Structures are given as C-alpha cells and as structure tokens.
Amino acid sequence: MENAGYSIAVDLGASGSKMAAARVHGGVASLEDVYTFPNVPLNLGPGLYWDIFDLYRHILKGLSWFGSKYGKPKSIGIDSWGATYGFLDAQGRLAEPVFHYRDKRTAGVPEKLYDRLSKREIFALTGCQCASSYTLVQLYASVLQGDAILSSAKHLVLLPDLLAYFLGGVLSTERTIAGTTAMLQPSQQDWSRELLSTLGIPAGFLLPLTSTGMIKGHLSPSVADETGLGAVPIVSAIGHDSAAAVAAIPGFDEDGLYVSIGTNISMGMYRDTPALDDAFYEGGFKNTGGDGEKIIVYRDFPAAWMLNRLYDEWIKTDASLTFNALDVFASQMEQGEFFDIEDPLVQEAGGVMSRTIASLVEKTGRPAPRSREAFAASVIKSIALRVRYYARRLIRLRGKDFGRIWLISGGTRYRNLVSAIAGALERPVYAGLPYATLLGNAVSQFYALEDLDRTLYREKNTGNSFFTEIRPPAHPDWSGYEDWAADNNILPLNRSSNGGLHGHQDN
Numbered sequence: 001m002e003n004a005g006y007s008i009a010v011d012l013g014a015s016g017s018k019m020a021a022a023r024v025h026g027g028v029a030s031l032e033d034v035y036t037f038p039n040v041p042l043n044l045g046p047g048l049y050w051d052i053f054d055l056y057r058h059i060l061k062g063l064s065w066f067g068s069k070y071g072k073p074k075s076i077g078i079d080s081w082g083a084t085y086g087f088l089d090a091q092g093r094l095a096e097p098v099f100h101y102r103d104k105r106t107a108g109v110p111e112k113l114y115d116r117l118s119k120r121e122i123f124a125l126t127g128c129q130c131a132s133s134y135t136l137v138q139l140y141a142s143v144l145q146g147d148a149i150l151s152s153a154k155h156l157v158l159l160p161d162l163l164a165y166f167l168g169g170v171l172s173t174e175r176t177i178a179g180t181t182a183m184l185q186p187s188q189q190d191w192s193r194e195l196l197s198t199l200g201i202p203a204g205f206l207l208p209l210t211s212t213g214m215i216k217g218h219l220s221p222s223v224a225d226e227t228g229l230g231a232v233p234i235v236s237a238i239g240h241d242s243a244a245a246v247a248a249i250p251g252f253d254e255d256g257l258y259v260s261i262g263t264n265i266s267m268g269m270y271r272d273t274p275a276l277d278d279a280f281y282e283g284g285f286k287n288t289g290g291d292g293e294k295i296i297v298y299r300d301f302p303a304a305w306m307l308n309r310l311y312d313e314w315i316k317t318d319a320s321l322t323f324n325a326l327d328v329f330a331s332q333m334e335q336g337e338f339f340d341i342e343d344p345l346v347q348e349a350g351g352v353m354s355r356t357i358a359s360l361v362e363k364t365g366r367p368a369p370r371s372r373e374a375f376a377a378s379v380i381k382s383i384a385l386r387v388r389y390y391a392r393r394l395i396r397l398r399g400k401d402f403g404r405i406w407l408i409s410g411g412t413r414y415r416n417l418v419s420a421i422a423g424a425l426e427r428p429v430y431a432g433l434p435y436a437t438l439l440g441n442a443v444s445q446f447y448a449l450e451d452l453d454r455t456l457y458r459e460k461n462t463g464n465s466f467f468t469e470i471r472p473p474a475h476p477d478w479s480g481y482e483d484w485a486a487d488n489n490i491l492p493l494n495r496s497s498n499g500g501l502h503g504h505q506d507n
Contacts, residue, residue, distance in 0.1 A: 022442030027460030077237025082180025127186030127287030135181035168220030177239030179288035244440030261411025268298025309353035336377025
C-alpha cells in the first residue's frame with residue numbers, strides 16, 4: 001500500500017479554484033502544496049459566461065508548477081461545481097461559450113417548466129427539485145427560445161469532464177457530476193429519458209454515464225509537452241464537488257450528517273436507495289449520487305455566497321479589509337437579525353447584497369442592519385438557524401438522531417459560524433477538512449489506482465486529526481429563535497422551498 005508518488009486533484013470552484021498534490025502512505029492520505037487561481041465570470045453583452053479558457057490556462061500552469069516541484073504525478077482528476085456544461089460540435093470543438101448558471105436566460109423558466117411537468121412529477125422522475133441554475137432548467141430555456149445549438153451540437157459535456165477532455169481524456173460523463181443536472185433517474189444510474197422527451201430536450205447529445213474511478217485517457221502529446229509531465233493518466237475522479245467533500249470524511253456512513261460549508265451549504269446523509277416519498281419532497285430534499293454508488297439525500301442553500309458578496313462590496317471602499325475580518329465582525333452576534341436566506345433575491349447575481357439583506361430583515365418587522373458587524377452577524381445567525389431546521393427535519397424523517405455531525409469544507413474557517421451551528425444544533429459537532437473536496441477528489445483517484453481502499457481509508461484516517469470537536473456555547477436559546485422565525489415566515493415550515501444551487505463548495 002505504500003505510495004511514494006503523488007496525484008493532482010483539481011477542484012474548480014465558482015468563487016475560486018484550487019489544485020493540490022496528494023499522497024497516500026500506508027493508508028494515510030494527505031494534501032501537500034495547494035495551488036490557487038481565480039474564477040472570474042464574464043459579462044458579454046446580454047450573456048453571463050464562465051471564462052473556461054482562463055480556467056484551462058490556470059490548470060496548465062498548475063500542472064507545470066507541480067511537475068517542476070515534484071516530478072511526474074501518478075494521475076490527475078478534476079471536480080467542479082454542478083450544473084455547468086459545454087456543447088461540442090461534430091469536430092469536437094467548443095460550439096458556444098459556457099453559460100454561467102446565473103445567466104438571466106433562465107429567468108421565469110422554472111414556472112414554465114412546471115406548466116409542463118409539476119414539481120412533484122419531476123421529483124418522481126429524477127429525485128431532484130430544481131432551482132433556476134440547474135442544467136434541466138438551462139436546457140429548457142434553450143427549448144423555449146428555439147436555440148439552434150440543441151439541434152447542431154454533437155455532445156453535451158459537463159464541466160469537469162469537458163476540461164479533462166481538453167487535457168486529453170476521452171469523452172465521458174461521470175455519474176456524480178451528472179447527478180447535478182436534475183436529468184437522471186432517481187437511482188442515479190441512467191438519464192431520465194421520459195423527462196427529456198416530455199420537455200422536448202434532445203437526448204442524443206448526452207453521453208453514457210461512467211462510474212467514478214475510470215482511467216479516461218492520458219494527457220495529450222501537446223499538453224504533456226507544454227507541462228513537462230508526459231503522458232499522465234487522467235482519472236474520472238468524483239466529479240461533483242459536494243460528493244467529493246463527503247467522500248473525504250473517513251468512515252462516513254448512514255449514521256452521519258454532513259454539513260459542507262462553502263458558497264452554498266450542502267447538508268445531508270447517505271442512503272442505499274433514493275428518498276422519494278412526500279415527506280422528503282415537502283422538505284425540499286434532493287437525491288444525487290455519492291461515492292461508492294451511495295445516494296446522497298441533501299438540502300442546499302446559500303452560505304458564504306452572502307459573505308463573499310459583502311466582502312466584494314466593502315473592499316471597494318476599504319482596501320485593508322480581509323476575509324478574517326468578516327469572522328471578527330460576526331462575533332458580535334447580538335447585533336444580528338434573522339432573515340430568509342432562501343429568498344430568491346439572495347441568489348441574484350446583480351444587486352447589492354447589503355441592500356438585499358436589509359430589505360429581507362425589514363420584512364420581518366425588525367430594523368435593518370447598519371454596521372458591518374450587524375450584517376455579518378445577521379448572515380451567520382441566519383445560516384445557523386437554517387442548518388438547525390433541516391437537521392431536525394432529517395432526524396424526524398429518519399426516525400432517529402445522527403451518531404455524529406460533521407462540518408467540512410472552506411466555511412469551517414469561519415470560527416463564529418461553526419460555533420453558531422454547534423449552538424443551533426445544541427450538541428457537539430466535528431469541524432475540519434477545509435480542503436475536503438480536494439481530499440475527496442484525491443482519495444477517489446487512489447481508489448482507482450488501487451493504492452487505497454475504503455476500508456483502509458476509514459481505519460487509517462479516522463483518528464488522523466482531521467477534525468476538532470466543537471461544543472455548543474451555553475447561550476442563546478435557539479428554540480426560541482426557531483419559534484420566532486416560524487412566526488415571521490423566515491423558515492419554510494409551511495412551504496416547499498426549492499432555493500439554492502446544486503452543491504457548489506468553496507473550499
């Protein structure tokens with residue numbers, strides 16, 4: 001089991017991206033250097049796009065950087081946020097720019113989608129509940145607008161598989177990233193062709209699903225030469241960043257609850273079968289694919305997205321501002337007011353976040369925040385309250401408490417958020433793995449290379465100081481907060497809210 005070599009994990013995030021060198025020695029997995037690069041969307045005329053060419057250039061630079069430091073890696077794998085895709089033409093070329101999931105072409109489209117198929121029917125066919133960002137909604141927007149690309153495109157390729165293809169890999173669609181489209185059957189084993197046929201979405205450009213762990217080619221000769229790495233194998237790593245983050249938790253099983261904190265929060269549990277009954281539907285829960293053919297039943301909603309937007313807003317007038325300052329601001333918890341973080345206004349790409357938060361707080365009858373401390377504390381308290389609500393709902397649905405609750409990914413660096421969540425849950429939580437997605441990506445490559453198996457990973461890494469136990473503070477009384485929030489329509493106690501993105505993590 002000893003492995004002197006290393007693998008490269010590429011994690012593409014909507015707010016920023018990372019690459020890491022990862023090794024495994026005697027079953028103990030670790031990350032070494034992390035290479036980071038920005039992800040800056042482009043407004044071009046009426047469209048909002050991802051700059052996929054810049055992402056590709058940065059990946060090449062990262063590969064060269066790791067190669068110059070460590071030599072040739074054993075493998076490369078890519079994961080990304082969900083729902084983003086590119087079209088290829090018959091010659092294998094990118095047929096159009098890659099749309100951002102917040103592009104305005106999907107405005108009003110979910111309502112038109114539900115005129116054809118109800119939310120409940122879509123849930124029965126896919127196990128998913130759509131937000132406007134999902135691939136299904138984006139493609140239905142193209143149907144409604146009569147986009148010629150639907151008939152001219154040869155292949156639709158999801159983002160991690162698209163970039164792997166450009167590096168030299170074969171065309172494929174990894175199962176967990178396909179689960180972010182809202183176009184798979186609930187089992188996550190094949191496309192929901194009945195759904196696609198009903199909505200007039202062509203199925204001919206969809207690629208067959210492949211399981212995690214396939215060797216999907218090698219760096220092309222030109223890329224091998226440019227990076228100096230040679231013909232490195234490209235592994236079909238866990239493609240969905242949320243699924244990769246969960247896979248990084250050693251020994252995570254059906255008795256655990258994960259809360260992955262990034263641009264959005266994804267929180268949920270493993271099951272062997274999808275959860276499709278009315279109680280899960282009414283709770284807004286969704287099904288997607290996880291490591292080892294598991295089903296992840298989860299809920300997602302905005303988190304660091306709001307803090308990121310506040311930061312972008314404030315740094316324009318205060319160049320000394322740091323992200324750490326946001327956590328310091330949030331320590332003034334008593335200044336915060338609750339608001340509905342799943343209100344559609346929160347997810348809009350335009351606008352000013354402080355004004356959005358102020359208006360949502362005022363809707364509850366409370367005064368709008370006025371200081372940075374009050375805004376940051378409002379965000380932290382509102383996130384923690386939402387975590388409490390969905391955790392309690394999952395406990396009721398499964399009929400028993402969770403053995404452990406794991407807080408993972410980049411948002412665990414916000415100490416006041418972690419403390420607030422522990423307080424809201426009224427129990428200890430285990431927080432760590434700020435680079436959970438990178439580690440999960442790497443571990444899935446180790447499985448493919450047969451340098452590691454799941455049993456050994458659980459046995460050797462459970463006590464590997466990945467996590468710190470965080471005990472809940474004595475105050476405040478979160479049950480009182482929940483009652484007040486329900487009375488003020490902040491929590492979705494009497495509605496099925498479908499807000500949130502499909503699982504992007506900003507680690």
